[in-house]
Amino acid sequence: MTRVLVVDDQFLIRAGLAGLLRAAPGFEVAGEAGDGAEAVELAARLRPDVILMDIRMPGMSGIVATEKILAEAEEPAPRVLVLTTFDLDEYVYGALRAGASGFLLKDSGPERLLAAVTAVRGGDALFAPSVTRRLVEAFAQRTEETRGPAAGSGPDALPPPAAPADLELLTDREVEVLRLAAHGLSNAAIAERLFISGATVKTHLNRTMSKLSLASRAQAVVMAYETGLVTPGRGC
Incomplete structure (x- = not known):
């Protein structure tokens, strides 16, 4: 049974x-916020498996709530699935960087x-990697000037960029x-490209996140763009 906080x-x-x-079948609503x-309070008290988190809310935003929940959570920490109206909402980028496991459009069907x-x-740390890739690329191409001063303050402000990761800690295969x-690329696509198993891909990603102190695959993707390992607009 999967317990969900909405x-x-x-x-x-x-x-x-x-x-x-x-x-x-197989789902239980642990609570609603x-x-x-309120989400931070209920997450600590109810300890759901998954949190469906809206981004733009009055008071404390979904970004700040996600960061607080994951920072204060006992193990196993809940998985945060961000809900957004737009697939290129820059605030979703902030939520991924705060530790959310992925995001979903609000107009997605029930299935x-x-x-x-x-x-x-x-x-699975990232439900829609191809959509997240477009989001990160679009965001990475924006400058501080185009985002304007409002993006740096207020409850929906993006967290400051993470410090550059020490990529030298990674093996060549882990970097690849x-x-x-x-x-x-999904794990299956990576496995096919590199002629390795899906389990091996997952192992490499888990070791990468451990070495770089990252909470999720989503954060690893964001870090890859922020450190210049991947350049927006260039293919793989």
């Missing part, structure tokens, strides 16, 4: 998501949503796997 400031959306989960502060929750619960993951 977080959204719009009652109808929150109720719809909760109703869908309650009607599906209408803002980030896709349930599949996403199942995938995240099962340990990380680069392909950052280009949006």
